[in-house]
Amino acid sequence: xxxxxxxxxxxxxxxxxxxxxxxxxxxxxxxxxxxxxxxxxxxxxxxxxxxxxxxxxxxxxxxxxxxxxxxxxxxx
Amino acid sequence: xxxxxxxxxxxxxxxxxxxxxxxxxxxxxxxxxxxxxxxxxxxxxxxxxxxxxxxxxxxxxxxxxxxxxxxxxxxxxxxxxxxxxxxxxxxxxxxxxxxxxxxxxxxxxxxxxxxxxxxxxxxxxxxxxxxxxxxxxxxxxxxxxxxxxxxxxxxxxxxxxxxxxxxxxxxxxxxxxxxxxxxxxxxxxxxxxxxxxxxxxxxxxxxxxxxxxxxxxxxxxxxxxxxxxxxxxxxxxxxxxxxxxxxxxxxxxxxxxxxxxxxxxxxxxxxxxxxxxxxxxxxxxxxxxxxxxxxxxxxxxxxxxxxxxxxxxxxxxxxxxxxxxxxxxxxxxxxxxxxxxxxxxxxxxxxxxxxxxxxxxxx
Numbered sequence: 515x516x517x518x519x520x521x522x523x524x525x526x527x528x529x530x531x532x533x534x535x536x537x538x539x540x541x542x543x544x545x546x547x548x549x550x551x552x553x554x555x556x557x558x559x560x561x562x563x564x565x566x567x568x569x570x571x572x573x574x575x576x577x578x579x580x581x582x583x584x585x586x587x588x589x590x
Numbered sequence: 591x592x593x594x595x596x597x598x599x600x601x602x603x604x605x606x607x608x609x610x611x612x613x614x615x616x617x618x619x620x621x622x623x624x625x626x627x628x629x630x631x632x633x634x635x636x637x638x639x640x641x642x643x644x645x646x647x648x649x650x651x652x653x654x655x656x657x658x659x660x661x662x663x664x665x666x667x668x669x670x671x672x673x674x675x676x677x678x679x680x681x682x683x684x685x686x687x688x689x690x691x692x693x694x695x696x697x698x699x700x701x702x703x704x705x706x707x708x709x710x711x712x713x714x715x716x717x718x719x720x721x722x723x724x725x726x727x728x729x730x731x732x733x734x735x736x737x738x739x740x741x742x743x744x745x746x747x748x749x750x751x752x753x754x755x756x757x758x759x760x761x762x763x764x765x766x767x768x769x770x771x772x773x774x775x776x777x778x779x780x781x782x783x784x785x786x787x788x789x790x791x792x793x794x795x796x797x798x799x800x801x802x803x804x805x806x807x808x809x810x811x812x813x814x815x816x817x818x819x820x821x822x823x824x825x826x827x828x829x830x831x832x833x834x835x836x837x838x839x840x841x842x843x844x845x846x847x848x849x850x851x852x853x854x855x856x857x858x859x860x861x862x863x864x865x866x867x868x869x870x871x872x873x874x875x876x877x878x879x880x881x882x883x884x885x886x887x888x889x890x891x892x893x894x895x896x897x898x899x900x901x902x903x904x905x906x907x908x909x910x911x912x913x914x915x916x917x918x919x920x921x922x923x924x925x926x927x928x929x930x931x932x933x934x935x936x937x938x939x940x941x942x943x944x945x946x947x948x949x950x951x952x953x
Contacts (some may be wrong), residue, residue, distance in 0.1 A: 561710045561711060565790055566596075580816060
């Protein structure tokens with residue numbers, strides 16, 4: 515039930531955002547967020563609400579560190 | 591396709607599995623890690639992660655499926671409400687087939703009750719706005735991830751001055767049962783795979799007391815296969831080093847302090863109470879009920895209804911399964927009397943229930 519999908523913000527109107535992932539669009543309320551979001555940001559969408567922002571820099575860094583440590587053959 | 595798909599990279603998962611095997615090789619006693627989130631339960635089965643782990647690491651499932659830990663009495667009240675005239679039950683899909691003492695919402699719907707599945711509690715608010723002559727009751731079940739969305743729907747209904755939107759609230763909070771299970775000598779959990787999105791709301795600091803009081807390592811872990819494997823690797827390291835700390839594997843989403851706005855919405859609309867957990871019992875301060883200031887939205891107070899006498903299902907082992915003491919395969923009903931088509935217990939119904947996952951993936 516706590517499944518949340520990372521979706522990209524494609525438009526914002528007041529407290530409502532339109533978000534998209536892989537061509538699927540969903541409206542998401544921003545009323546529960548304590549972080550600023552802008553177009554292009556990824557947010558975790560759960561039951562019609564964005565519940566958290568996804569830190570893209572952190573995500574890329576985690577992936578890079580994992581590749582380095584566990585699958586060096588993937589390092590480009 | 592976006593870069594986040596790399597968190598499912600097979601090579602990374604295999605690399606992590608190799609590292610975990612190296613670290614734990616030759617241990618006489620397996621390390622036991624518990625996940626307490628239904629989405630982790632599903633991810634572990636779906637990606638076959640158990641089969642990638644060495645015998646020295648055992649993953650067990652805890653009380654992480656909100657539908658599963660909801661006691662029968664709650665279902666009975668929802669069923670009784672659904673039988674009232676001019677009343678619409680709005681719910682997430684998971685609740686529909688859960689058996690109460692003698693019926694389910696699905697059976698009631700077949701007999702004419704107006705039961706509607708919604709994606710968001712805001713959809714239920716909209717149903718209320720469009721049906722002024724009817725009462726709409728949303729079934730508020732879920733942990734700290736879902737509870738703020740229900741709180742948000744109550745605030746939205748208040749702004750719209752709706753008098754016909756109600757919530758039957760049975761929200762639960764995660765850290766309390768984790769403390770109980772940590773202290774259980776029969777279980778001896780070596781570490782927790784802490785929930786991903788619950789932690790996005792409550793923050794990783796919420797688990798510190800488990801490390802300090804119970805000396806259990808806690809790693810807040812994401813839901814993708816590389817996340818789960820990395821979370822397990824971090825727990826293995828802590829266990830081998832003999833430390834117990836909170837670590838955040840899922841740092842792209844979870845912060846130490848959590849989401850302050852969602853926390854304040856929760857504190858505004860709900861108040862803690864001693865909630866009843868299926869299989870575990872009543873735990874002090876482990877649930878959220880609607881606060882006094884919002885009692886007009888509380889279905890339990892606003893819509894009195896006679897509820898049938900509680901009956902537990904004979905032989906159902908959901909309680910023991912939710913505590914991680916037995917696996918579904920140890921339950922005599924599993925796969926025989928109790929199947930996803932005709933479930934006896936809640937763990938077989940919810941898509942993220944341990945029995946449903948074990949039945950579907952068979953491992």
